[in-house]
Amino acid sequence: MSQYVARRLWHAALTLVGVSILVFVVLRVMPGDPAKMLLPEGAPQSAVEELDRQLGLHRPLAAQYLIFLHSVFRGDFGQSFQYRAPAARVVLDRVSATIDLTIAAMLLIIGVGVPIGLMAAVRHRTPYDYAGMVVAVLGQSLPNFWLGIMLILLFGVTMRWLPTSGFEGWRYLVLPSLTLAAYPTAFIARLTRSGMLEVLDQDFIRTARSKGLPGTTTVLRHALKNAIIPVLTVIGLQIGTLLSGAVITESVFAWPGIGKLIVDAIFSRDFPVVQTVLILSAATFVLVNLLADLLYTLVDPRIRYG
């Protein structure tokens, strides 16, 4: 058990170091001199060099990486070229919008995806099952930027029920979170269904049924309890899908979160902000992954000695 935990911790740490190296290398070989982009057209070479020195861009790469790593540990991700403020501050200001969106999407995934999968499994090979799976396949096939635009067209432009961009209150959250949640909800519905079908097939369910337990007790207390654990783990891991989806969803709805921020920062070559968003997202994913694995070992003793 402790050996397993130690190994998982070690791997997580290695992954984070790898993440930081990769991010650093990718962004420092970026063409297009940021100093030149910050200064007005035709600024003298001496001004460019001066700004390079201020931003630390004149040192060798390895030295820049070590400086970078050292400051990351102090929570200092450098100065945003574009906003002229600490990158960490710029990103943190935007995090809460993305968290709102992600939580709303998570609620949809759990509140819609799991019940659809459950219904499809319990009513296996009935119209309920087929309808649920058709919805799920569609949910996995519609690109979220298209879905978002169609929702805007339908509810914003044609019917004018809901606001299509901006960020004040829950009404603004409806369309973006639907857009973001569609794909993972469909995925979780299918996963819940196949997990439930597998458990419902097993001997102890037949025993429970044959000793006369009511159907709902069997399904909820016996089957769902067993089928839900892997599903919950995977729901936790959807954080990666959600962060990826947030990039596009936020761009479609002009949602002021880190997804839109990273796209804007890419276009203005604001390395420190891009770096911060990438590292924060990857670190979040690694930590959630680690936590899910560790929780799993607590819940399911078979893993500990695997």
Add this chain to the structure above:
Amino acid sequence: MAGRKASTSARAPDRGSRLLPAGRGLRRIVRQNPLLVVGALVLLSVALACALAPALTPLDPIKTGFSGRLRAPLGLGGTWAHIMGTDNLGRDIWARVLYGGRISLALAAGAVLLAAGTGIVLGLFSGYAGGRIDDLIMRLADIQLAFPVIMLAIAIIAVVGTSEFAIIGVLALSGWVLYARTVRANLLSIRSLEYVEAARALGAGGLRIIFRHVLPNTTAPLLVIGTSQFATMVLLETGLSFLGLGIQAPRPSWGNMMAEGRDYLSNAWWLATIPGAAISLVVLGANLFGDGLRDLLDPRLRHR
């Protein structure tokens, strides 16, 4: 065929040792597995239409015709000259969908092939070499998976530019891990089977065992991964182009067509709707095909 013979005599893992279960006619496949057929038909017809674009439209997808901007599609007041209408620069949308599809589908297919090739080689190498090299490659896989796909892709694209090669490379980078892990796991489990030990005892070298035993026994899961990944790759490529980090205007791509159409939602909704419908159709086809293929090749999962 020594491998094939050995695999039947010495209890090879049955999954995928033969691609199609013997004695099953085409008609039975169609009846038992409608998903596979529908998916294949959808994919084939879209791919064919895009490939035959010059035969299906005489119009140029890039040349602008300012005389007729934002014309409605047929049935909404449009004419046969532009069955899907025209865009904000007067370009024919039908022509742009076909030529744009060529690019989007080719990039997605190229990305799947490159991801599969890289993943299979790294997976084999990792499993075969073991030890430090195995550790290193698997940690690289962890690092890759830690990034939200689109974020890493846009960061790299911003560095290396938006050429086709760059896009294929970035997409493949996001996809190789699945193959590597599958191949490695299969290599490790197959390597210790009796018939492989027998083959080794008879003097078969590492490469021979890989090509005769490991790869044939891994074909089925790899094919399933490949088809469903094609759907993901189409979504990713069009997503990148939508953000302005893929195929650049004026060349058409389903993604950048949608990005341009977004500004005309209130007066010309078809601009964004049509290319999006094309993407959905292809992704739906690939998903159905992938599900059907999995049912066909992995009977344990049938009807799940």
